[in-house]
Amino acid sequence: MWIADRWKDYEVIDCSQGEKLERWGRYILLRPDPQVIWSTQKTDRRWKRLNAHYHRSAKGGGEWEFFDLPEQWEAHYGPLTFHLKPFRFKHTGLFPEQAVNWDWITDQLLRVKGRARVLNLFAYTGAATLSAAKAGAEVTHVDASKGMVAWAKENAVASGLGDAKIRWIVDDCKKFVEREIRRGRTYDAVIMDPPSYGRGPKGEIWKIEDAVYPLILECTKLLSQKPLFFLINSYTTGLQPAVLSYMLGVAMKKFKGTVEAQEIGVPVSSNGLILPCGASGRWSGVS
DSSP, X not given: OEEOOOOSSEEEEEXXXXXXXXXXXXXXXXXXXXXXXXXXXXXSGGGGSOSEEEEEOTTSOEEEEESSOOSOEEEXXXXXXXXXXXXXXXXXXXXXGGXXXXXXXXXXXXXXXXXXXXXXXXXXXXXXXXXXXXXXXXXXXXXXXXXXXXXXXXXXXXXXOTTSSEEEEESOHHHXXXXXXXHTOOBSEEEEOOOSEEEOTTOXXXXXXXXXXXXHHHHHTTBOSSOOEEEEEEOOTTSOHHHHHHHHHHHTTTSOOEEEEEEEEEEBTTTOOEEEEEEEEEEEOOO
């Protein structure tokens, strides 16, 4: 498992009965997590000293209960700064477990001194985009949500990357890739963090099991002759690490490189467990 264990501003304090107790900077949040099907004694006093609690509804969805939480606050990871805020469907605007991939992206790019064009699809609030830009890459950031792209721009400014070479695109990722192929554009690396299910800006339906591999194949048509890397993330139970590695291995077979895939997770400080948080597949052509 690849573990995001370099955080200072984020911590999973404890987990029990479908919920995880987290520290985001100096704020304590309690949020549901479907992986937590075990029960432990809640000995940490912060279980009762929450700043906010997201309650899952039996009918789906849920709502936040606030005690003492600002509308927005910041978290830092290395040189990057992220604006956080309680968002619908329990989210805060950041997936901390992905830090293990931000580090990998940075390492890949620093090996080539940052000289790369990177395409980030389903780019959300921009953590991977900023990691690549900080390492010197030119990044094209694509997300179907205008609000998420605006949020990512805020994070770029907060991280001192307001003038970085980032192209911000609000578009359906599949249609954008198809247009880039017709335009003859090429990229040295692709990052892809697709949702399990979603809709594009014009109601386009995305279902990962049906759509992800065809999109990977399309993205290979955008790659330069000697691509650097291809990263794909999945939070869908059916897409195990082996499936991610098989998809990348088959799609990238015409290029020289290596494939690996693992679960990703974050450490639980109270008991030494690792909370699983999905999986990632990585193809690398960097020697």
